[in-house]
Amino acid sequence: MLAAGSQIKTPQIAVIGGGISGLAAAHQIVEMHPESRVALFEAGDRCGGVIGTENIDGFQIELGPDSLLKALPWGVGLCHRLGIQDELIGTDTTHQKTWILRSGKLQPLPEGLAIMAPRRIWPTVRSPILSIPAKLRMACEWFVRKKTEYDDESLAAFARRRFGRETFERLIQPLVSGIYMADPEKLSMQAALPRFIEMEAKHGSLIRAARDTVRQQKKRERSGTATINSGMFVAPQKGVGRIVTAILDRLPDDSVRLNSPVRELTRSTAGDWKLIAADGQPEYFDGVIVATPSDKAARLLTNINKPLAVDLNSIDHSGCVVVTLAYHRNDIRHPLNGHGFVVPAVEGRDIIACTFSSVKYANRAPNGQVLLRVYLGGATRPHVLIYEDDEVLSVIARELNPLLGIQGSPTLTRIVRWPNVMPQYHVGHLELMDRIDDAVTKLPGIELAGKSYRGVGIPHCIHSGEKAAERLLEFIAARESSTGQTQTVPTSTGNSS
Numbered sequence: 001m002l003a004a005g006s007q008i009k010t011p012q013i014a015v016i017g018g019g020i021s022g023l024a025a026a027h028q029i030v031e032m033h034p035e036s037r038v039a040l041f042e043a044g045d046r047c048g049g050v051i052g053t054e055n056i057d058g059f060q061i062e063l064g065p066d067s068l069l070k071a072l073p074w075g076v077g078l079c080h081r082l083g084i085q086d087e088l089i090g091t092d093t094t095h096q097k098t099w100i101l102r103s104g105k106l107q108p109l110p111e112g113l114a115i116m117a118p119r120r121i122w123p124t125v126r127s128p129i130l131s132i133p134a135k136l137r138m139a140c141e142w143f144v145r146k147k148t149e150y151d152d153e154s155l156a157a158f159a160r161r162r163f164g165r166e167t168f169e170r171l172i173q174p175l176v177s178g179i180y181m182a183d184p185e186k187l188s189m190q191a192a193l194p195r196f197i198e199m200e201a202k203h204g205s206l207i208r209a210a211r212d213t214v215r216q217q218k219k220r221e222r223s224g225t226a227t228i229n230s231g232m233f234v235a236p237q238k239g240v241g242r243i244v245t246a247i248l249d250r251l252p253d254d255s256v257r258l259n260s261p262v263r264e265l266t267r268s269t270a271g272d273w274k275l276i277a278a279d280g281q282p283e284y285f286d287g288v289i290v291a292t293p294s295d296k297a298a299r300l301l302t303n304i305n306k307p308l309a310v311d312l313n314s315i316d317h318s319g320c321v322v323v324t325l326a327y328h329r330n331d332i333r334h335p336l337n338g339h340g341f342v343v344p345a346v347e348g349r350d351i352i353a354c355t356f357s358s359v360k361y362a363n364r365a366p367n368g369q370v371l372l373r374v375y376l377g378g379a380t381r382p383h384v385l386i387y388e389d390d391e392v393l394s395v396i397a398r399e400l401n402p403l404l405g406i407q408g409s410p411t412l413t414r415i416v417r418w419p420n421v422m423p424q425y426h427v428g429h430l431e432l433m434d435r436i437d438d439a440v441t442k443l444p445g446i447e448l449a450g451k452s453y454r455g456v457g458i459p460h461c462i463h464s465g466e467k468a469a470e471r472l473l474e475f476i477a478a479r480e481s482s483t484g485q486t487q488t489v490p491t492s493t494g495n496s497s
């Protein structure tokens, strides 16, 4: 946090990357220090990165993310600061079901299962998703000894150790893959799912931890302090893209440079940073926030610190194809009384998940029509990225239609390919991050922000952009006060911890 009354001249700051991380960084700078001159360089012809909302024929289509997790404060918090908090809507809580594919049939996810923490036993016992031996093995989790010395391990290793192979393959893998599009044999528990490690450490068992959560909830209900279940996610009524436009409205008109991929970043002899974008003209900045994916950051920093660039480049990213389809309601037999389904890798399909978008959020489709969003690909099915449109649609016809009883053709189809967009936090990611952070600290006036580092969700990305902005303003203030060029800077907005 910037100290009260810190001294700073008008800072010239470049933000590279106009995804939500870069936008949040630019917004934080303008909010904390309105006189600063911010230039946000975006390679593409629009801001938002993987965030994008389109309105076509009365349908509201999300090209990438569709929700903000409420439990993390930074997404909803930013919406409040942008004045769009009243536009946030929750997911439909009357139809919260999720299904999992089992041997070609959709089976309801057992109620009360929070990825790896079953809060209710009977729904899992009764569920046809697991065999009887798998259920018995799952019950033994209560007695599996906790690890005493915790080095990082993969999701697959953790889940198999605690619950057994089948529960991992049939329940845990599909639920987590839907979020991280990751290979579970490589996904780091410490970086991606630390709360389950904490549960194991504190309670010795995830089932015990889940039972404790239920006990606490009942206690709160008895004392009248329990919160009503209003769902875990929210989104702006006009779609997640609304957050992008709300930020752009707050940035000075001339601050955003579209179609401006930054090609070169070097330290100038005067101690500031020389940046060259698409127009080839050098520009100079007191500080730079690199809010691109890590492989692009590696390219920019390779001449500045080679080992740092190598580390940045070692963070893999997986891709996916998002297909949005509209149908007449009468053309689908399935009751669509839930948010969607996920597909375990062992089912051998290209589809990894499907969201019933117009059920999950209200007003996403005109009356009598429904909107579905299908995800294909992820780290374990990279081949789908090279499918032509007709191949994608034949996968949909082959894999989706029989599951939902779809008879007619879609009235609208939107296919978006997202190659290399989802960072893969492999085992050891946090150690790698410590090394990266350490190297960046030694580059005065450079900060990194974005999904590749310490959280992929929108709230995490916002937080990383805001913290990068605060650190940079702090650094510039300290440097200016030591050279005597001063101007007072307000304190941090106090939105981030």
Ligand SMILES: Cc1cc2nc3c(=O)[nH]c(=O)nc-3n(C[C@H](O)[C@H](O)[C@H](O)COP(=O)(O)OP(=O)(O)OC[C@H]3O[C@@H](n4cnc5c(N)ncnc54)[C@H](O)[C@@H]3O)c2cc1C
Residues within 6 Å of the ligand: 016, 017, 018, 019, 020, 021, 022, 041, 042, 043, 044, 047, 048, 049, 050, 051, 063, 064, 065, 066, 067, 068, 069, 260, 261, 262, 263, 291, 292, 293, 296, 320, 322, 418, 421, 422, 449, 450, 451, 452, 456, 457, 458, 459, 461
């Ligand atoms: C399909 C999908 C669904 C998702 N669903 C959700 C969800 O529901 N909820 C959630 O919380 N999260 C979700 N996520 C994750 C989340 O949306 C992303 O992690 C987050 O939006 C990434 O933001 P970012 O700014 O870090 O990166 P990006 O969005 O990738 O933005 C980086 C930007 O940098 C630009 N850039 C790159 N190189 C340069 C350069 N040299 N010069 C200038 N600009 C450059 C790029 O053009 C891009 O605009 C989803 C992700 C995907 C792909």
